[in-house]
Amino acid sequence: MGLVEQIIARAKANKQRIVLPEADEERTLVAADQVLEQGIADLILIGNPAKVQALVEKNGLKNIGKATFIDPENYEKSEEMAQLLQKLREKKGMTIEQARELVKNPLYLGCMIIKTEGADGQISGALSTTGDTLRPALQIIKTAPGITCVSGAMLMITETPQYGENGVMVFADVAVTPMPDANQLGQIAVCTAQTARSVAGFAEPRVAMCSFSTKGSAKHEVVDKVVEATKVAKELDPTLKIDGELQADAALVPAVGEKKAPGSDIAGHANVLVFPNLEVGNIGYKLVQRLGNAVALGPILQGIARPVNDLSRGCSVEDIVNLVAITACQAMDAKK
The missing domain is CATH 3.40.50.10950 (Rossmann fold)
Known part of the structure; x- marks a missing residue:
């Protein structure tokens, strides 16, 4: 099915x-x-x-x-x-x-x-x-309790079963908030994990907070935002399995994740990708959809009560x- x-x-x-x-x-x-x-x-x-x-x-x-x-x-x-x-x-x-x-x-x-x-x-x-x-x-x-921004998640049904949950990934934000601050980005991570559970049926969402840096490999204020957002998400939901900042290959490929982020439970095993802003998220899902022949289901609005x-x-x-x-x-x- x-x-x-x-x-x-x-x-x-x-x-x-x-x-x-x-x-x-x-x-x-x-x-x-x-x-x-x-x-x-x-x-x-x-x-x-x-x-x-x-x-x-x-x-x-x-x-x-x-x-x-x-x-x-x-x-x-x-x-x-x-x-x-x-x-x-x-x-x-x-x-x-x-x-x-x-x-x-x-x-x-x-x-x-x-x-x-x-x-x-x-x-x-x-x-x-x-x-x-x-x-x-x-x-x-x-908005839902503890949430101040609305975001949009996309279910990506890919032809690469080695990634995500048998090829299914959840991407966010792809639709609503153009430039979230660290607090908003942390909220988006928590909401996207909820969408992964309730809609995609993931028993265990594993959230990668994506950036162009992995664990301090690059220094920039936008990387700092992702690191801070990861902390915010953990405070909002201490049970959430999340790590960041991670580059996309470190988030998805076990060998790369082990090399770039040794000891991370998420690196190489992510099934949820949270992007640093709407521009990246929207471009990213459309590239996967068109070049990877994936089915994109959504966007699914999240954060509303x-x-x-x-x-x-x-x-x-x-x-x-x-x-x-x-x-x-x-x-x-x-x-x-």
């Missing part, structure tokens, strides 16, 4: 309630029908009823009636949600009139449903920008189905 199949199987075994706030978008609705047919998750669909019905008929969708539907313009809990949203944002100057308008926005409404424990996670982005997806999540759900994930606007139906399963796995972990 491949990694995607394993993720879907875990989602089926413990069904979570996932909000799709772009239900009147065709790919999203077709994906929702497949999710419901396969029993991957329970769905809350937010959208215009007339548009949804037209798409159901156009695509011959047979399972969509199993979902809970919400019309954001005529939701019986709108006033209750608006009152709570205004209270949550009153220190930022939000008025009740502004809150009433915002809860008509499906992305805000979905996050309010999660906040009031009516759902476990949300996915958007087929129509919306990353900023539009993240804004309500950060305003309403906020309850999972909210972002699709590419060029996503496929399959992408949406897979991300529902991923979000469900994150939601299980968030409840622990």
Whole structure:
């Protein structure tokens, strides 16, 4: 069974309630029908009823009636949600009139449903920008305890079984925070290890904090940041198996790791790579994907108290189905 199949199987075994706030978008609705047919998750669909019905008929969708539907313009809990949203944002100057308008926005409404424990996670982005997806999540759900920044992890399914977990690696940050400081980078390491457990199914994440230096082989302030970030991660999670700074070959290749970082439990055996900034992470995963013919699954947003994930606007139906399963796995972990 491949990694995607394993993720879907875990989602089926413990069904979570996932909000799709772009239900009147065709790919999203077709994906929702497949999710419901396969029993991957329970769905809350937010959208215009007339548009949804037209798409159901156009695509011959047979399972969509199993979902809970919400019309954001005529939701019986709108006033209750608006009152709570205004209270949550009153220190930022939000008025009740502004809150009433915002809860008509499906992305805000979905996050309010999660906040009031009516759902476990949300996915958007087929129509919306990353900023539009993240804004309500950060305003309403906020970041997880001890975490102040959001990051994006990528599952890399490679054709090199000698590395990672039978060829599977987790890379971060590849999507969100351009230039993390040492504290943020340490947080990203902890969050990525959690993603490796909850989504990739790693029994033991082994985190390498990557740099162009291994154990002091080069001196530079950016190397110092990685060293400090490693300390931060250990303080946040004393049980975490992590080491740094390590060059990529020292992190992955046992013979190189033994030579460059003797005595390290991580060198040569890493299955999670944390990069010093977004530029490196984004370039790195795309090089592995294109030159190494790897499958890149994600990005998976991490650091939010309850999972909210972002699709590419060029996503496929399959992408949406897979991300529902991923979000469900994150939601299980968030409840622990």
